[in-house]
Amino acid sequence: MNTGSQSLPGAPRPSPVLPNLFAMASALAVAGVAVAGGYQWSKAKQEKLLHSAAPEFCDAKLHGVALIREALSRPDTLVLFGSSELIPDVPMKGVDFFANAPTGFSVFPVGKAGTTALSVLQKLGGSGEELAGKKVVLSLSPGFFQTEAVDAKYFEGNSSKLQLKEFLWNDRYSDDLKKDVAVEMLKFPKIVDGDWILKFTLQHVVRGDAWSRGMLYLVQPYAALDRAVGRLQDNFEAAFALNAEPEVSSPSHFRPKRGHVLNWDDLFRTAEQQSSSLSQKAKQSPVKVTRAKGTWDNQFVAKMRKAQEWSDFELVLRLLKEAGAKPLVISMPLHADILEAQGVSEVARMEYGTRLQALTKQYNAPLVYLKDHESDPVFFVDQHDHIGSKGWWYYNRLIDDFYHDRLSTSAVAQQSRRLP
């Protein structure tokens, strides 16, 4: 065997351990400096280009925590959690309307198609301490409250392991809330596939006995390291995603206009025209009457009452309360024409608003339910929960009033308060 040594037989050989340890330590130190530098670079990218990421719906934004935390930390940014209504390219869409901060802030939408309350809960839960004391807007799609169970594919397609872990290991949240959330999450085993620590954590949080608490205590160091690596990867992913963005919204270009008041009446007329134009282009098929008026009320109400989305949305409200966040809940209206044709009368439809109001009141969360517009033919852009330009006008005005603490005097909010 060639040892590469010139020493005489029997003479003590220098140990190869020390030089190797020294080399390894040097390599780790250099790699550590490189990673730390990369981390600083990624944070700088996020800070500089956050506004460019606002219209994007990349994985780093929807399933990571770095960009949402960065957006929450900015006083000139309001985070809007929603679902598929955030995606269609509609004139006056919130993210575009507030892109240049016309009244001092921009909107950072988070969500994509099929983002039900459980997915919103993960995104909020992963926001860490940045959520405390922050204003957030939640946009509700009534369609999710009209089906008994959450569509597993929708939830799995929007689930994030990192966000969930950040929530479960955050001391700010109560054991009761974590347990109730974990019970819901375990109904979807696919979301923990390939991640034993997340599965282990969920299972032991659900058990909650002394043994499970002990086990969680034992794995805490590993779980902390696992999350630290996840956050580091998330930061790099966010920076790489932003790196492709043009620097159109760098701080030198992004100048929020303080104290500027918009002419909402003019904007309303524009929105109506745009909505009418969109509606004509859409050429929606006429709604086919399938049942006589009011003949499906009982079934509609029974199904809606059983919807899992209610309990999931309550978990969101509990989380927001424990986090000390300041939410505004906006619900788009039901589609009156479609429901009427299916035999659901206004009396039955009112049940949605009544339940929503009772639930949000329980958690002191201001609610604006835009029920007045359920028969408006141009409020939506299609026959699903996708609002058009006119719908966005209402959203934008409410968001603007909410950001500037004018919600109590907001004409749109006042209008909706008359209604259950």
Next chain:
Amino acid sequence: MDIETLFADQPGMARIARALYYLAIVLALILMYGRGDFSTPPFVYQEF
């Protein structure tokens, strides 16, 4: 042939070469596992 043999007369170079060797391993590991995977199971949304 190992580093000791290669740099038998240059112990300083041997140390640097060994450190670079370990650095290459660490950087390769970072490149292989450093990027997170935030993808989710695919789903089809049919309401657009």
